[in-house]
Amino acid sequence: MRSMKVYKMIPDVERFQSLAFREPPEGLLFDGDSYSENWKPPRVIIRNPSKPAPDFWGLEGIPAFALKWSLQGLSHLMGPGGEMLKLAPLAKKLYLFNIIYVLNCLDKKASIRNAQSPQVIERYAFHRNRIDRGIFKLTDDGGINMYATEGLCASPDDEFLPTVKKRKLKGLLFEKVWSSE
Numbered sequence: 387m388r389s390m391k392v393y394k395m396i397p398d399v400e401r402f403q404s405l406a407f408r409e410p411p412e413g414l415l416f417d418g419d420s421y422s423e424n425w426k427p428p429r430v431i432i433r434n435p436s437k438p439a440p441d442f443w444g445l446e447g448i449p450a451f452a453l454k455w456s457l458q459g460l461s462h463l464m465g466p467g468g469e470m471l472k473l474a475p476l477a478k479k480l481y482l483f484n485i486i487y488v489l490n491c492l493d494k495k496a497s498i499r500n501a502q503s504p505q506v507i508e509r510y511a512f513h514r515n516r517i518d519r520g521i522f523k524l525t526d527d528g529g530i531n532m533y534a535t536e537g538l539c540a541s542p543d544d545e546f547l548p549t550v551k552k553r554k555l556k557g558l559l560f561e562k563v564w565s566s567e
Contacts, residue, residue: 389567390514390537393547393560395521397444397451402557403437405430405473405480406446416448417529418488422469429474440557442550443480449523449532451558452480463546467519485523485532491516492526505530510563520546534560 397404408429414421433446443452452473453460461470467487473480496511505527520538523529534547542548547560 388537388540389565390517390535391562391566392510392512392517392564393534393536394563395451395532395534396559396561397442398440398557398559399433399444399446401437402440402443403435404433404440404444404446405452406433407431410447414448415529416450416484418486418523420469420486421471421484425471427472427474430480438556441555442557444557445482449530450482450484451532452482454480457555460546460549463544463549464521467521485521487519487521488523488525488529489516489519490525491522492524494526497526507563512564512566514566533563537566 408431411426411428430445430452441453441457445452461468461483464483468483468485471482471484473482491513492507493511493513497507498509500506500508507524507527517535517538520535522533523531524533536542536545536547539545542552550558550560
């Protein structure tokens, strides 16, 4: 059995352009809920236009990311745990990937939470047998973070994170938070 690693996915808004809602949509938290049924594409603006454009765009203040339609072919690697939501017309034809697969896989006994803010996890430990998707959110942090695995599938070519690394796609940072080793 391959070792498994879990990474927190963080949009790299320091080095690349990012997006912001022109007017924040009401009631959208992006904490694991699906919005596809009643989705109305919100207008977005580009932040830091002098910086390079990424492959994956951070969206200010929400745990989701946008990607070009040309990268939509990666959706099979992102799994059925998310939905592609069209953003208001931009020349770049961007789609928001909203992660809707929320797992209860945190090993609560071995993990350490922040005493003042229990949604902040200072040290992660997971029940490996409960992780069955390559991209997910956690019930234990209220869905405010995005996670990706490495080592879940038999082949790295069948996983999102190794494919992003192999293709040298830009815009997401991967912070390792746990390893089964």
